[in-house]
Amino acid sequence: MAARTPPNRKKTADRVSADLAESALDLDGLGLIDQRRLASIKALCLDEPPTYSARRVAAIRIGKARMSQSVFAKLLNVSVSTVQKWEAPAADKHPSGAAAKLLQIIERKGVGAIA
Numbered sequence: 001m002a003a004r005t006p007p008n009r010k011k012t013a014d015r016v017s018a019d020l021a022e023s024a025l026d027l028d029g030l031g032l033i034d035q036r037r038l039a040s041i042k043a044l045c046l047d048e049p050p051t052y053s054a055r056r057v058a059a060i061r062i063g064k065a066r067m068s069q070s071v072f073a074k075l076l077n078v079s080v081s082t083v084q085k086w087e088a089p090a091a092d093k094h095p096s097g098a099a100a101k102l103l104q105i106i107e108r109k110g111v112g113a114i115a
Contacts, residue, residue, distance in 0.1 A: 017045040021041060024038055024045075025038075044101075047104070049095075050100075051094055051100075052094055052103055053089075054086060054088060054089040055089070057086045064107060064110060066111075067111075069083045069084060075111070076095075076102050077099075078099055
């Protein structure tokens with residue numbers, strides 16, 4: 001019996017996001033969704049977060065969130081060492097996936113949007 005290969009989570013998440021956005025656009029075409037909700041869904045599903053440099057991550061944490069690395073790590077559900085690596089230019093590590101999306105939301109709307 002052959003072992004099943006697990007589905008690629010990123011492809012699955014991308015497909016789900018695309019399906020959700022398409023459904024929202026269909027609802028909009030029928031006049032069944034308001035523009036505020038449509039904009040929220042589009043922002044969550046279609047806007048790819050940018051690549052965050054070490055300087056930009058630190059600027060968001062210090063300037064927007066006004067948090068220590070440990071509190072910021074808990075907010076993003078990552079380890080403190082992960083935040084430290086993101087903020088260290090020599091480490092060449094960048095937030096991706098959910099963490100990058102959360103940083104994008106914090107940068108645009110502040111911590112109150114996710115806390």
